[in-house]
Amino acid sequence: MNKEWFNLKDISITDKLSDKNMLYDLQRLLSEELAKPLEERDLDAVKEITDAMVGINDEEIPKPIQADAVLAEVRARKRRSRIVQLRKWAAVLSACFAVCIALNFYTIRTYGSNVVETVIRAAKSGFSIDLKDIDDMEQPPAGPGAADTTTTTTTTDLYHPASTTSAGALVTGPVESTSVPMFATTTTTAGMQQPATTTSNTPAGNFPEGCNAAAGPVAVQLLEKAEQSGINTGYPQYLPDYLSRLKLTESSSEHMKDSADLYLTFSDGSSSLDIIVEEYRSQDDMPEVMVPSENFEYDVINSGYAKGFLIREDSGSTALFVSGNIVYTLHSSDIDPDELMAIAESFVAYPSGSSEK
Amino acid sequence: MIEPEHCTLIIEKYYSEIFSYCYAKLGYSHHSAEDCTQEVFVVFFSKHEKLDETDNIRLWLYRAADNVIKAFLRKAPPPAVSLEESPEAMNIADSGGFTESGDSPLDLLSPEERQLLELYYNSDYGQRNEAAKRLGLSLPALYRKIHKLKKKLRAAEK
Numbered sequence: 001m002n003k004e005w006f007n008l009k010d011i012s013i014t015d016k017l018s019d020k021n022m023l024y025d026l027q028r029l030l031s032e033e034l035a036k037p038l039e040e041r042d043l044d045a046v047k048e049i050t051d052a053m054v055g056i057n058d059e060e061i062p063k064p065i066q067a068d069a070v071l072a073e074v075r076a077r078k079r080r081s082r083i084v085q086l087r088k089w090a091a092v093l094s095a096c097f098a099v100c101i102a103l104n105f106y107t108i109r110t111y112g113s114n115v116v117e118t119v120i121r122a123a124k125s126g127f128s129i130d131l132k133d134i135d136d137m138e139q140p141p142a143g144p145g146a147a148d149t150t151t152t153t154t155t156t157d158l159y160h161p162a163s164t165t166s167a168g169a170l171v172t173g174p175v176e177s178t179s180v181p182m183f184a185t186t187t188t189t190a191g192m193q194q195p196a197t198t199t200s201n202t203p204a205g206n207f208p209e210g211c212n213a214a215a216g217p218v219a220v221q222l223l224e225k226a227e228q229s230g231i232n233t234g235y236p237q238y239l240p241d242y243l244s245r246l247k248l249t250e251s252s253s254e255h256m257k258d259s260a261d262l263y264l265t266f267s268d269g270s271s272s273l274d275i276i277v278e279e280y281r282s283q284d285d286m287p288e289v290m291v292p293s294e295n296f297e298y299d300v301i302n303s304g305y306a307k308g309f310l311i312r313e314d315s316g317s318t319a320l321f322v323s324g325n326i327v328y329t330l331h332s333s334d335i336d337p338d339e340l341m342a343i344a345e346s347f348v349a350y351p352s353g354s355s356e357k
Numbered sequence: 358m359i360e361p362e363h364c365t366l367i368i369e370k371y372y373s374e375i376f377s378y379c380y381a382k383l384g385y386s387h388h389s390a391e392d393c394t395q396e397v398f399v400v401f402f403s404k405h406e407k408l409d410e411t412d413n414i415r416l417w418l419y420r421a422a423d424n425v426i427k428a429f430l431r432k433a434p435p436p437a438v439s440l441e442e443s444p445e446a447m448n449i450a451d452s453g454g455f456t457e458s459g460d461s462p463l464d465l466l467s468p469e470e471r472q473l474l475e476l477y478y479n480s481d482y483g484q485r486n487e488a489a490k491r492l493g494l495s496l497p498a499l500y501r502k503i504h505k506l507k508k509k510l511r512a513a514e515k
Binding site: 029038050059 | 387403485496
């Protein structure tokens, strides 16, 4: 037998890497296509790529669902929705009332005015937050104590079962290596009040304005990826020292009809931080989102640059905040919720480094 | 308005395409992809009265799939699984090597198929792209062919 052919046969049958490489190449092709706005995507190419992925994984495409079954489900949902609406109306009202009273109490105490609207509502297995209304919450007063803008509110949800899901999207895109660009540097500290633990023995390098040593590399990579994807974003100026070894492990971006989205995951092996940036065409396009919650406990984020909520969970907290038409979602794993709050409140605009919008 | 009868045709036409799309975007999870695909068509049916025959249905379905996947990931992000660890992605039998005795499974392949395998293993990503073009194939089509050839060889080996 021809030795060369024998080797080829041997390789082609036993080579596990080969299929993995093919899938990796196809993911790369798909990512390139999905980076385009939806209207400009070549759907035939998308179909061909995704069909090949299914084929290479030896998956069988399930039989299409029957139209009758789908119609029945649609009808059932409509019916259920009406019944649930009626049955839960009183309960939801009382839950909303509790949240609003707490928020109002806080805003009246802090700002002296009654400004809370139904931005955040207790809903089934979590909080429902209307992103486009977040910006209507009033700014905190300037001056001393301005950073003291948080309050913790616990909502007792008696009628919803506990959920084990947690918020925060996961990035499944290919891992990319990142070179560190040279952003404008300065030693100026931004006006935002930082937690006492922001000091570090490590000098901040060529990092965006105001970053401490731990936040610098994260900010640099966030800005670089955002620039590559044509997405505007702010950056965090603060990360606690113990997160100084966070590395970018996954990143991907997508251009949707109403928004351009960037997904980044930073991890050091034990702690991880997902940063999702969604830049909407306008605030009117921002959706109402659901953040799953077991504890029904939240803080208000109001940093001057952004406003939103921190949903405290034992397993991993989520910060969801809005600045203009940009929505940020930070999802943490093995990071103290108070530290996640500090990270969220340290976000500033780029390139100004200002905590003002 | 799109009539319900037309909806059936639309499901039959686009179901596999939307499934593949969800599958690719959900880390090769068959069950998640199936759930999301069904949800896309439930959303489609619940909105079909507002859609027009002239609307780009295919684009609409992809947009709905994006939204459904986004919501799915927000609620229940799947665990990060590398391809190397994923049995779904790597369900390739390790044959454990070969002996030189007997007929070669390569004899099952035509000269063109052998050439294709050789081309695949002797080139990198960029070269494969070029080679696929020369053969009048897209890269996904080339990869599907290679995968089929490998399966054929594995089956013969067993």
